[in-house]
Amino acid sequence: MIFLAIPLFVAFLAPSLAQEPSPREIDGLTAVPINIHSVNAKVVFDLDTNKAKATADMVFEMTGDGGMPVFDLRQKIDTITLDGESIAVETCAPHDFGRLSGTMLILERELEPGKIYTLHFDYQLRQPVSPQSNPIGWGDGKLNWDFFFSDLNQGRYMEMWFPSNLLYDMFKFDLDVAIKGTEVKHLLVSNGVTTEVGPLHWKVSFPDHFTAFSHMLVIIPAKDxxxxxxxxxxxxxxxxxxxxxxxxxxxxxxxxxxxxxxxxxxxxxxxxxxxxxxxxxxxxxxxxxxxxxxxxxxxxxxxxxxxxxHSWFGRGAKPQSQNDGWWDEAWTVYFSDGGRTPASRTKTEGKPFELSSGDEWNRTTPSTSYRAGSFFFSRVAGTIGEEELIKHMASFYEKHALKTVSTAELERHLVEESGNEDLHQLFHRYVYGKEGKYGAEK
Ligand SMILES: [Zn+2]
Known part of the structure; x- marks a missing residue:
């Protein structure tokens, strides 16, 4: 993501799981991460009433030893069923995971590992209860709707509109979307496979290597x-x-x-x-x-x-968690925006800087990823040479394209490819924000 208001260059398959966070106690409940297999949703926008009715089925299994499933949906839910059995909406409420993560839903049911469950949700689709979200654009016979994801606030990916998970989870998503109450021609633009099944009625199928931040969808009047x-x-x-x-x-x-x-x-x-x-x-x-x-x-x-x-770094090789969201902005600013600092200026030690937090439930990319992050890559270039760095980032992309990858793997990759152990110290001080020498605490 980028805001142009910030100067870009100031100084110059089968559903799979990467590493999910550990279970966590919140409000006396033990929240256990889930593995979503698929989400199947339907939305009808009615331009006579300016209301949108949504239903969603989420098929999933528990990770680890099972327990209470945790996931997110930033909509006011009307009814919920679990494998066809009605569930009180109050027992699937938002709980606060802290400043960096915001709220997530915990279903107050102990579920077993190794079993497949289906949660069904009915709700009216409204402006998501997420920081700096956008409302649905209702117009006279016209609709403007954009998924409008963001890395910079928690709860700003797929969970704004449909049940979804943190970034460790890849799952298939199928959406059926229709507009009623208008004859005005609209376009649906998406990076899913889109089929127009009738007038103002589409089916969009997103592949199973997508994570919560992958899906692009815009509906707009054709004449605009x-x-x-x-x-x-x-x-x-x-x-x-x-x-x-x-x-x-x-x-x-x-x-x-x-x-x-x-x-x-x-x-x-x-x-x-x-x-x-x-x-x-x-x-x-x-x-x-x-x-x-x-x-x-x-x-x-x-x-x-x-x-x-970003289709190479960020949404090609993808961050495995939001603690890994810094490197795609940092490398994008460094490489595509020309955010490079000459080697002579990268030698001063400066203060430690944290770009990757230790909070496994973090859902926010720090805004310092752009400037301090690109400066970090300048420090790496100053240590191993820019040509080397570019070569190793290309092989990193090649290795991890369409998959998620962590900061630790990036560190390992750069050290192994360059053979330069000094890079550990750069990660230690300018990515993890730690004082002292790398390895000294071990
Ligand atoms: Zn960006």
Missing amino acids: VKIGGGTFKLNGETKEIRVTVRNDAGASVETVLKQVESDMEEFSKTMGAWQHTGPIEIVIWPGSRSMEYDGATTTAMGALRHELF
Whole structure:
């Protein structure tokens, strides 16, 4: 994610689980992470009443020894069933996990490990109860709806609209979405596989390697945008580029396509092949807020390059938890935004700096990831040389594309590839924010 208001360069398959957090006691309940297998949801937007009815089925199993499942949904739920049995909504309430994580739902039922459960939810889809969320755009015969994810606040991914999990979990998501009460033509733009099943009625299928922050979806009246497309050649393979430009964004489809093609070529040459399964999906809008998704972006023109690069780092090789969210912003600023500091200026020791917190339930990327994070990569470049660093980041992407990966694995990778043990000290001081010498505490 990027806000243009912040100067970019101030100094210059089967559903799978990565490492889930440990169970945690909250309000006298033991919250146990779950492994979501699939989410299947349906929404009907009614433009006569300006109400949206939603239903969602979440199929999951417990991790570890089982216990009370914890997950999130930032909507006011009307009814819940567990395997068809009615559950009192009050027994699936939000509980506060602290400043960095916000609230999550704990279902007050002891569930067994190794069994598959289905939770069913009915609710009216409204503006999510998440910090700095956007309302649904109800207009006269028109609908504007954007998933509008963000890394910078907790509770701002899929859980805003549908039941979802923390980043360690990959799961399949199928969405059926329809608009009633209007004849106005609307477009649905998404990085899922989209089928128009009727007038103003779509089915969108998101792949099972997606995590809570992967899904891009925008519904917009067709006459408010210009659309276009092109192709991009990658190792003899042709990839489709699809562009949707809002009329008020002040850019032409041709300008956008030209920039996408040139950036794609540069990033593919330096970082490795684009790995995403679908077309490259770009939505351009005005304003200061831009966001990356897997193989896609909703972005201001000025942040297009930055967001596109995130399809390699951030939504290509993906952070395994929010404690790993710093490196994708840091490396994106360093590489795509030119946020590099000369080696001569990276030698002063400076203060320790924490970019990766020790809170396993953290759901916020620190805003210091951009500046202090890119400065960290400048320190690495100053230690092993920039060419080496770029080469090792490319092999890191290659190894982890479409998978999640932790800060510890990045550290191990850079040390092993460069053979330079001094990098441990840089992580120790400028990523984990610790005083003293690396290894001294052991
Ligand atoms: Zn970003």
